[in-house]
Amino acid sequence: MADHETGGSEGRTRPARGDDGIRPLTKAVAVLVLPFLAAAVVLLYGFPADTERLFAWTIQPPLTAMVLGAAYAGGIWFFLQVLRQDRWHRVRHGFPAVVLFATLLAIATVLHWDRFHFGHISFITWATLYLVSPVLLLGVLVVNWRADRGRPDAVDTTISRPVRILLAIFGAVSLATGLVLFFNPAVAIGSWAWELTPLTARVVGTVLTLPGTVHIWLLVDSRWSAFRWIFQAQMVSLVLLNLAVVLCRDQLLWENAVTLPVVVTLSVALVAYAVLYLYCDRRARRGAEQAPHTRRSAVNPEA
Structure with missing residues (x-):
């Protein structure tokens, strides 16, 4: 398939559908978002006890600030890959998650408007970012979504069905838990692994x-290549x-029943991601090394 197709009487070219390229809008959004993420990580993870003075809203306890900072750090890695990579399918599955993340934080901002530090530069930045970013990120999905032609990379492998099902189940539990906390934060207040308010629960x-x-x-x-770089970002967060x-x-509330499972899940998830990453990467490289020999054998059966 040609990488470009001619359009219009003026002979201009536009990216062909299915070329697996990352569109300029996608790169531009990554450039726009990265400085905000970097600043947020410095403030939230570097100074979690000083959010009343430095951040858009006061976050207590500091552990919650660091949790949000960790998510933003993973976002930095993800958007750096958006800039670095030249294939849309390598970052495609991260964008629906980022769209949902930005949209939910925008809704939380409106619902808890009175909790924010009006006039503070960090609040102005926060409010502007979450007013604009859901629309921009959705635009990225619309512009770039159909570029994926479904083909693997030259160096690639597949993730086995049992592993994919297991990860999907884990993901479904995480997603369901997250949505429950967001839409019914009262269930977590007093029973979560650390102290939460309605806003921090969301x-x-x-x-x-x-x-x-x-x-x-x-x-x-x-395709391993469709998740490899996204899993890197998730490991950074973990x-x-x-x-x-x-x-x-x-700051952990060990008397609550969910505290130990939350702590154990975080540590087990990091180990599981690392093992899966190393296994799939090694398998992909081994397949690439064996491919030339296989092609030579097909041409010359005596090789």
Whole structure:
């Protein structure tokens, strides 16, 4: 298939449908979002106890600020890959998750408007970002969605069906939990692994929707290359989430039934992602190394 097709009487070209390219709008949105994410990570993860003075709204306890900062750190890695990669399918399944994340935080901002620090530069930045980013990210999906032609990379492998189903189940649980926390935050107040308010319950719920929304796509796409770079971003978040739990362990409510499962799930998820990543990467490289020999054998059976 040609990479471009001619359009209009003026002979101009436009990207062909199914060329698997990342459109300029997609790259531009990544450039726009990255500085905001970087600033948020510095403030939330670097100074989690100073959000009353430095951030758009006061976040207590600091563990919640670090959880949000960890999610933004994963977002930095993801959008850096959007800039770095040249194939849409490598980042495609991350965008529905980011659209949902931005939309839910925009709704939470409206619902808890009185909690924000009006006039503060960080609030103006936050409000502007979440007013604009859901629309821009949705535009990325519309412009770029059909570019994926469904083909694997030259160096690629498939994720086995049992693993994909298991990850999809984990994702569905994470997504469902996140949506419950967002739409009914009262269920988490007093019973979550650490102290939450209606706003912070919605924020934590929004963070939980990220892996859930990504994993659903494993049911329809088995290409390792379609998840490799997104899983990198999720591992970045998981490393920082586990570190936050260690650093803020005094803020955990061990008397609550969900605390131990939450802590264990975070650590197990990081190990599971790392094992899967190393296995699939090794399998993809081994397949690429064997491919030339297979082609030579087909041409010369005596080789």
